[in-house]
Amino acid sequence: MKVWILAFVFCLSGNASLLAQVYSGQHKYDGEHKNEVSGYIMAGHNIVSGAFGGVELSYTRHLTDRWHIGADVQAQLGKQLYSNDIQGGYRLPWGWSNFYLDAKVMFNRYNRWNTNETIGNLSLTWEMPYFFLRVGESYIHFKTISFGYTEPPTFTFGFGVNIRPRTDPWNIGLFFRNYDDFYYENWNINWGLNFYAPLIKDCKLFGEFNIRPAGSMSQLASKYETSGKIGIKYVW
Amino acid sequence: MKKNIVLFTLQCLLLVTLASCEKVSPIGVLVSGTGVEDRVKMSNEYFFHHKLEAKLHMAYDQDEYTFLVGADSHVTHDVGRMREMLENSLNYGDLLMAHLGDIADTKAEYYINLEDAILDYKRQYAEKHYKKEYIGPDSLEDVATDDYFVYRDTVSGMVLTFDNVDYPFYPVVGNHDITHNGWALWSNIFHSSFYDVFVVVNIDPFELDHFIFLDTANGTLGQEQVKLINEGVLDGKQYEELGYRFRNTFVFSHTNIFRPSSLQFASTFPREETFFLLNQFKKWNANIVFMGHVHKWDEQTVGGVHYLTLDSMCEANNPEPGDYLVRVHVKKDGTITWERVHMDYCQP
Numbered sequence: 361m362k363v364w365i366l367a368f369v370f371c372l373s374g375n376a377s378l379l380a381q382v383y384s385g386q387h388k389y390d391g392e393h394k395n396e397v398s399g400y401i402m403a404g405h406n407i408v409s410g411a412f413g414g415v416e417l418s419y420t421r422h423l424t425d426r427w428h429i430g431a432d433v434q435a436q437l438g439k440q441l442y443s444n445d446i447q448g449g450y451r452l453p454w455g456w457s458n459f460y461l462d463a464k465v466m467f468n469r470y471n472r473w474n475t476n477e478t479i480g481n482l483s484l485t486w487e488m489p490y491f492f493l494r495v496g497e498s499y500i501h502f503k504t505i506s507f508g509y510t511e512p513p514t515f516t517f518g519f520g521v522n523i524r525p526r527t528d529p530w531n532i533g534l535f536f537r538n539y540d541d542f543y544y545e546n547w548n549i550n551w552g553l554n555f556y557a558p559l560i561k562d563c564k565l566f567g568e569f570n571i572r573p574a575g576s577m578s579q580l581a582s583k584y585e586t587s588g589k590i591g592i593k594y595v596w
Numbered sequence: 597m598k599k600n601i602v603l604f605t606l607q608c609l610l611l612v613t614l615a616s617c618e619k620v621s622p623i624g625v626l627v628s629g630t631g632v633e634d635r636v637k638m639s640n641e642y643f644f645h646h647k648l649e650a651k652l653h654m655a656y657d658q659d660e661y662t663f664l665v666g667a668d669s670h671v672t673h674d675v676g677r678m679r680e681m682l683e684n685s686l687n688y689g690d691l692l693m694a695h696l697g698d699i700a701d702t703k704a705e706y707y708i709n710l711e712d713a714i715l716d717y718k719r720q721y722a723e724k725h726y727k728k729e730y731i732g733p734d735s736l737e738d739v740a741t742d743d744y745f746v747y748r749d750t751v752s753g754m755v756l757t758f759d760n761v762d763y764p765f766y767p768v769v770g771n772h773d774i775t776h777n778g779w780a781l782w783s784n785i786f787h788s789s790f791y792d793v794f795v796v797v798n799i800d801p802f803e804l805d806h807f808i809f810l811d812t813a814n815g816t817l818g819q820e821q822v823k824l825i826n827e828g829v830l831d832g833k834q835y836e837e838l839g840y841r842f843r844n845t846f847v848f849s850h851t852n853i854f855r856p857s858s859l860q861f862a863s864t865f866p867r868e869e870t871f872f873l874l875n876q877f878k879k880w881n882a883n884i885v886f887m888g889h890v891h892k893w894d895e896q897t898v899g900g901v902h903y904l905t906l907d908s909m910c911e912a913n914n915p916e917p918g919d920y921l922v923r924v925h926v927k928k929d930g931t932i933t934w935e936r937v938h939m940d941y942c943q944p
Contacts, residue, residue, distance in 0.1 A: 408872045473875050474875070509896075515858070547863050573815075575851070575863045582631060582818065
């Protein structure tokens with residue numbers, strides 16, 4: 361049984377020698393650089409708010425080989441959604457893979473609907489060269505108009521797969537998840553295509569095309585939001 | 597490298613194709629059925645141009661009126677629980693009934709069973725509330741069909757054919773009602789999935805209670821419905837302009853907003869739409885919002901609005917007798933109380 365598991369892991373991970381300690385791929389941690397800064401612009405269409413566009417900025421500091429902290433901000437015009445978060449996590453290497461235990465506290469202001477949302481998320485990510493799997497739970501509290509409501513703990517699920525090992529300089533992947541950078545929700549599974557490619561030394565271009573349906577678990581998923589992101593990541 | 601580029605191109609083509617389609621599943625499989633945009637356009641057109649006359653119910657001369665609400669009946673071969681709801685309402689004398697969707701599983705024969713039950717109780721309702729009169733030739737009286745009878749309102753003297761009797765059964769559409777082009781079956785019986793109904797509760801001054809029925813079967817209102825709501829088609833402005841005042845408002849939706857527990861994984865509304873709806877319910881001054889879909893009872897009061905999520909009345913989901921219906925009592929002074937109503941039917 362153990363042999364089969366090892367063989368399966370080996371097949372999924374491809375060539376182990378690709379795990380080079382240089383900035384080439386899109387691992388959550390590349391093993392070399394302590395600082396990461398990234399930003400993207402986005403545009404899309406939402407059923408309720410219509411067309412929207414926005415910008416996002418992120419910073420991550422790898423305190424040690426194992427521990428990291430970071431912060432993100434975004435503004436989406438159209439939706440009038442303004443967000444920020446802080447996060448931190450621990451990396452546990454295991455064979456060709458990494459396990460990440462991440463915690464995130466996020467605040468969203470949906471100005472259009474006079475709503476403030478506070479979210480706490482705890483998730484476990486298994487990152488392999490060809491795929492990742494994430495599970496977790498979210499605490500979500502929102503206050504709209506004059507009243508507040510705390511949702512029952514919300515399950516977090518994410519899965520992604522790449523056509524090349526994650527350590528390669530460029531890649532294309534597909535993902536399925538019930539969250540995005542700045543929201544967590546019950547069981548509307550958004551999905552799409554993402555990519556990254558080298559720009560210049562220590563700098564990468566990345567992007568994402570995302571379809572966010574409503575009613576994913578109601579047999580009749582209906583188009584709710586379509587969006588695209590394109591950005592740059594720099595490490596040092 | 598060449599293989600990867602081909603794969604990339606194919607993925608892009610797939611995504612662009614699916615993104616341009618309104619109905620996509622998370623795994624990228626096209627789903628059959630009429631989309632929420634088409635349903636809402638059809639419903640709005642139908643209701644405002646053909647059924648406007650059926651929107652008013654009279655309760656101004658009563659100390660209280662009641663209405664009965666059920667959810668997720670998933671009618672198949674056995675219509676027992678559905679008949680029990682209709683029977684209960686007929687015997688109690690409710691002013692109207694509301695159903696929160698997933699009324700039948702999508703098969704033609706199930707909808708035939710459902711329509712038979714509804715027509716049966718519509719006939720009983722007509723005979724209870726109107727004077728039935730035979731208008732055909734004497735020789736055919738014993739074998740006459742509905743075409744040879746009219747129903748006379750003994751107060752107003754108005755004479756109605758059976759088709760024109762307004763049976764006060766108001767459903768919203770659920771996700772199980774619209775799979776596999778089920779909308780054709782559903783709309784053939786109920787016509788509209790997005791509409792409102794009024795109850796006249798006072799005539800001096802003129803006051804109305806407002807019943808709003810939303811199409812949320814896809815887990816989203818869709819662009820057209822959001823647009824119509826924003827334009828105020830459900831605000832009842834046409835009545836306010838005539839000097840009428842709104843008293844209570846009740847809203848009916850298949851998809852639920854609040855999950856009864858963390859283990860309920862059925863889709864609720866996406867974030868933005870949740871906030872849009874909560875604000876809209878407040879704007880409508882909704883007293884109670886009724887929802888179904890998750891087959892689990894839940895009761896919340898949030899921001900002064902009461903949210904009731906009803907358990908499924910379907911025997912397949914809940915084989916044991918239980919309190920699956922809700923009856924709302926509205927007093928003359930506008931006071932609202934509600935009670936859960938027991939269902940006894942079990943398949944023999």
